[in-house]
Amino acid sequence: MTGNDSRLDSEYVRSQLRVYFIMGSVNCRRPAAAVLEEAIAGGVTIFQFREKGPGALTGEDKFNLARELQRICRAHGVLFIVNDDIDLAIALNADGVHVGQDDEPARVLREQLGGGKIIGVSAHTPEEVRQAIADGADYLGIGPVYPTASKDDARPVQGTILISDLRREGITIPIVGIGGITADNASPVLAAGADGISVISAIAGAEHPQAAAAAFARLAAR
């Protein structure tokens, strides 16, 4: 599907990134839909469907779960982003996609998705940042800031140094920090210049996802 390649306003994207919840069925202790409802009630501002890892759903089961979670997001005015699976994003008319360094570049995805969609790109080095910006990414996911258990092929832990270096150089693209972020270690990520923090386990694996999300929302509101 090709359409115009219009891009969303950067400040709008930035405003949506504050509490970025990422989850798939494998990350949850209870049914994913219930966890997402609670997380949104707690203050999640954007959601990424990331159905990945041992035991992840595939085919029609994955599609049906994605559609169910998208309905919940739409009911609450929360953006619904799909990780990796461009075809799924197109089939559901998702609000955007998030891709890594091994996926199609943002400029190709922009054509495939049509206008008005959000394209997020993972970046780990200044070179990857520069390339993603040149390719027209709408935001960057930078990390892993801390050790993470949610991604078994994660790059080396880098702290907040790249985030703060980019801001010191005057690079203004919207950024979320990712990797091992909890309510106890989120503040340095925001202080380094990230516009939001992205979280999997600290919300999806929480006994009370709503309270967990609310704690992040309070931190991100400061």
Ligand SMILES: Nc1nc(C(F)(F)F)ncc1COP(=O)(O)OP(=O)(O)O
């Ligand atoms: N999924 C992600 N979301 C973000 C976001 F910015 F949205 F917080 N940043 C980084 C990643 C990691 O993306 P990727 O490198 O493709 O690995 P995986 O597909 O295993 O998630």
Ligand SMILES: [Mg+2]
């Ligand atoms: Mg990916």
